[in-house]
Amino acid sequence: MSLSRLIIQNFRNLNAVDLELSHGFNFLVGENGSGKTSLLEAIFYLGHGRSFKSNVSNRIIHYDHDDFILHGKIDEAKHSWSVGLQKKRQGETVLKINGQDGNKIADLAHLLPMQIIMPEGLTLLNGGPSYRRAFLDWGLFHLHPQFYSEWTALRRLLKQRNAALAQVRQYQDLLHWDKELVKLTEKVSQMRVDYATKLSPEIEKTCQFFLPELEITAQFYQGWNKDQDYAEVLAQGFERDKGIGYTMIGAQKADFRFRANGLPVEDVLSRGQLKLLMCALRLAQGEYLIQQKQQQCLFLIDDFASELDLNKRELLTQRLRESQSQVFVTAITKDQLHYMDWQNNANDVLFEVQDGEITPC
Incomplete structure (x- = not known):
């Protein structure tokens, strides 16, 4: 799937944008602050x-408007979808797919799988486990339809259990919560184990492509000792959980850990190597989705490629073109895009961005 048309109204400094997009590479060139x-x-x-920048919608809506509107046309080989999203200053979200109400964000996310590569993305490696869980769960969301409902049910049950911890006196009072919690936790964890096992070799191969001087390995941690029965873990941890007011151990503590030559990557890799590793992880996961579902994945690259040396830029371009993905790349000048050979590819589109105005070149 690819985004063939994009309409933007009142989104930050983009007041009125209507673009016909390439199914291949789309380049956005402009000064800092121009709207790329x-x-x-x-x-x-x-x-x-x-x-990916702010959780406060009022900071995104243009200051003199009451809402922003996004509209896109999504094309596949035999189908197309019209999608629209309106966000009001009061917080209300209106979402339509093919003109129909009643859709959820998850429905839209299934239509537009995307990976973003940006300088701030290093939290995937040096941030907390939640960033790496989100990375792993992205793939499960797109490859296993049942994962989203199971994980949503698990999070809801954890909230209920945490609330009950303040009210119960003995563990017997929690048993009816924990029997269901164990079932859901084991389902979610097994899906994560299976996916991580399949994805890890793809990650390691892609890391060798970008960082041949290092041996990068990926290992999934389910959130508790794999040799322990989760029902026993909950029972043994009752007093501790009751004391702190929440469930300390479980799938909500899972992690996907990366090592370089046997050591944690955040401890031994330079900033430049971490950037390359983050790029390799995003690329490997997007390519794996393409292989498994025969579905395009969008790649959004924000100024990151300009920080790579020439050889790595060419390697990144090669892999993206081979995947036949739709790609959006920002740069300050056209010269920074020379390594992507955009002038010799008829399907590439170049846009100039200036003060919120976007025009094809």
């Missing part, structure tokens, strides 16, 4: 129902 990253943010919002 805002366009990537708008695409991300259309696919996720949220921003």
Whole structure:
């Protein structure tokens, strides 16, 4: 699937944008603050129902308007979808797919799988486990339809259990919660184990492509000792959980850990190597989705590629073109795009961005 048309109204400094997009590479060139990253943010919002920069919608809506509107046309080989999202200053979200109400953000996310590569994305490696869980769960969301409902039910049950911890006196009072919690936790964890096992070799191969001097390995941690029965873990941890007021151990603590030559990557890799590793992880996961579902994945690249040396830029371009993905790349000048050979590819489109105005070159 690819985004063939994008309409933006009142989104940050993008007041009125209507673009016909390439199914291949789309380049956005302009000075800092011109609106390049805002366009990537708008695409991300259309696919996720949220921003990668701010959780406060009032900061995204143009200051003299009451809402922003995003509209896109999504094309596949035999189908197309019209999608629209409106976010009001009061917080209300209106979402339509093919003109129909009653859809959820998850429905839209399935239509627009995307990976974003940006300098701030290093939290995937040096941030907390929640970033790596989100990375892993992205793939499960797109490859296993039942995962989203199971994980949503598990999070809801955890909230209920945490609330009950303040009211119960003995563990017997929690048993009816924990029997269901164990079932859901084991289902979610097994799906994560299976996916991580299949994805890890793809990650390691892609890391060798970008960082041949290092041996990168990926290992999934389910959130508790794999040799322990989760029902026993909950029973043994009751007094501790009751004392702190929440369930300390479980699938909500899972992690996907990366090592370089046997050591945690955040401890031994330079900033430049971490950037390459983050790029390799996003690329490997997007390519794996393409292989498994025969479905395009959008790649949003915000100024990151300009920080790579020439050889790595060419390697990144090669892999993206081979995957036949739809790609959006921002740069300050056209010279920074020379390594992507855009002038010799008829399907590539170049846009100039200036003060919120976007025009094809």
